[in-house]
Amino acid sequence: MVNLVIMTINYSKHLSNNAPLLVEAPAGLKADVKYIFSVTNTVPDCIDPxxxxxxxxxxxxxxxxxxxxxxxxxxxxxxxxxxxxxxxxxxxxxxxxxxxxxxxxxxxxxxxxxxxxxxxxxxxxxxxxxxxxxxxxxxxxxxxxxxxxxxxxxxxxxxxxxxxxxxxxxxxxxxxxxxxxxxxxxxxxxxxxxxxxxxxxxxxxxxxxxxxxxxxxxxxxxxxxxxxxxxxxxxxxxxxxxxxxxxxxxxxxxxxxxxxxxxxxxxxxxxxxxxxxxxxxxxxxxxxYENHAKKVQSLLKERRDRMVLELKKHLPEAEFTIPNGGMMLWVKMPEKINSWEILDDAVAHDVKYNPGGVFRSKRDQNNYFRLTYSHNNPDEISEGIRILASVFKKHLDS
Structure with missing residues (x-):
């Protein structure tokens, strides 16, 4: 038998005056998807049990x-x-x-x-x-x-x-x-x-x-x-x-x-x-330390190069420079694109990324977006970028 608990206290009224202010963020960033281009996760292949x-x-x-x-x-x-x-x-x-x-x-x-x-x-x-x-x-x-x-x-x-x-x-x-x-x-x-x-x-x-x-x-x-x-x-x-x-x-x-x-x-x-x-x-x-870092760098290079290749092939409208390190590509699209609004469509196709606005205090400049390449392996990156490109092309053509 399950005992039902009826709440008699509204805990929201007990929050501190110093509680954090609410900050707008796209709901899609919390979605569980296969192609995760939104988080700078550790490269999984470098974790040696x-x-x-x-x-x-x-x-x-x-x-x-x-x-x-x-x-x-x-x-x-x-x-x-x-x-x-x-x-x-x-x-x-x-x-x-x-x-x-x-x-x-x-x-x-x-x-x-x-x-x-x-x-x-x-x-x-x-x-x-x-x-x-x-x-x-x-x-x-x-x-x-x-x-x-x-x-x-x-x-x-x-x-x-x-x-x-x-x-x-x-x-x-x-x-x-x-x-x-x-x-x-x-x-x-x-x-x-x-x-x-x-x-x-x-x-x-x-x-x-x-x-x-x-x-x-x-x-x-x-x-x-x-x-x-x-x-x-x-x-x-x-x-x-x-x-x-x-x-x-x-x-x-x-x-x-x-x-x-x-x-x-x-x-x-x-x-x-x-x-x-x-x-x-x-x-x-x-x-x-040193050998581990070198291994991570090598695997990141493989992933970065694959993402660059697929973006150039499938989304030529995307403008970006190739970074010499790190875990991400910063992409600029034509002004008509709103990456914040398009994120839900991408998530529906099992892909997520970061709209440009989440990196701005005013949540603007959403013709930019960030793609991270540390989490997925190269083949998954190829698959995910092809899917993401098709989503963006649909909105470019609309």
Missing amino acids: TEYSKAAVTAINDNSLSFGPYPPPQGFEPLRELLVGSLLKNRQITCDTEDIIITDGAGGALKMLVNAFISSNDVVIAEDFTYLGTLKMLLEKGAEVVHSEIDENGLIPEKLDQRISSLISENKKPKFILTIPVYQNPTGITLSLDRRHELLKIAEKYEIPIIENESYADFRIDGPPLPPSIKSLDTKDLVIYISSFTKLLGCSLRVGFMVAPQEVLSNLEARRPSHLTVVTVYEYLKNH
Whole structure:
């Protein structure tokens, strides 16, 4: 016999005044489909159950005593020591373990900063299109996200300077400049070296900190070497640096980190991942980091090249540049196309992508859309792009 429960309390009336604001998003993004071109998932073929299991067993056997107490406030020190070395080698960042905090992915690091420093009506500068997860956090908090123009070399310094000057004249000085300077999400653009220097000059001129999110720096596929991180060029503590192992090792693992001045770290409410997960990630990375990254890069190249081939063949109306790394293509369509409205039609055909508007605070510019190529294998990418092209062609011809 099933007991029926009759609700007598309306819990919506008990919500905090600080509950997140509602942010508009297409319902189709939550759909369960075969061809997932909407999420930068970890490449499935790179998840090695045998080696992950060995790392987990070693983590438990060698660190069991550390599971009793709460973990250190800034996270497992051996992982922070590993990061000190890898950041210097790969991104030219000089730091100590005390400058690093282990976080619940890059998203967790950003959430900590938003909670600590952003209030309703605060202004944050971001690129013309910016990562939908961070944008959602800011909009939910009631922040005003102001987009600044980009081109093929990233943020345009002159436009950024003008935008900040104009905002200050309106008594709306930005709290932060938010940038994803390597294989930017969603555009795939990498900020040039000279513009990194210019960005630092602007940040110093107006005394506005930079949040540098380099979550895709491990995914260089081809092209020239990456320029040094903005953090490595910073001599004035202007830059808060964020990155993650989430995309590299597994999105469900949720292990990221932040490098920041103590004045920032001391004001954060920690969002720590599972200590066992952190120790397991450390045990795996200390033996496999470089080889694992190379394998991911190779598989991403195969997937990227297949998606480019199929788009050129089946949707010639699409304009895009081929990124040298990362997990996504940024596509521009003719003005008549509204990718937000077309998404439901695509989902009905078992395909989903990200409309351009989800990367904009005003939910506009929907003749753009983002396609990710990390989740599906090359043959599935071919099938999915053919289907998606037929959906878009129907709307182009209507």
